[in-house]
Amino acid sequence: xxxxxxxxxxxxxxxxxxxxxxxxxxxxxxxxxxxxxxxxxxxxxxxxxxxxxxxxxxxxxxxxxxxxxxxxxxxxxxxxxxxxxxxxxxxxxxxxxxxxxx
Numbered sequence: 001x002x003x004x005x006x007x008x009x010x011x012x013x014x015x016x017x018x019x020x021x022x023x024x025x026x027x028x029x030x031x032x033x034x035x036x037x038x039x040x041x042x043x044x045x046x047x048x049x050x051x052x053x054x055x056x057x058x059x060x061x062x063x064x065x066x067x068x069x070x071x072x073x074x075x076x077x078x079x080x081x082x083x084x085x086x087x088x089x090x091x092x093x094x095x096x097x098x099x100x101x102x
Contacts, residue, residue: 021052035062 023039030036039053057065077083 023052025049030059030062034058 021039021041023041025040025042027038027040028035029038035057037055037057038051039055040049041052042049073083
């Protein structure tokens with residue numbers, strides 16, 4: 001077996017996970033050792049929103065995710081045009097960032 005195949009990881013994606021979960025809000029908090037990203041779905045007219053998924057990352061993986069998202073947004077915009085974010089984020093500004101407990 002050559003070295004290239006030795007270092008490959010096979011990733012399995014179940015049918016349930018492949019369906020994905022829709023989120024229209026992400027809240028990010030961090031401690032000294034990890035980043036926590038909560039993905040939430042807000043429905044108009046419903047006063048309560050549930051966290052649909054929580055991802056916990058090391059600081060190093062959070063930074064890798066940041067770079068990967070930046071790279072993918074740039075590729076998307078190159079093919080599809082700029083993504084416009086209005087000055088009014090829908091009537092509120094979600095509490096993204098800051099110190100949190102993990």
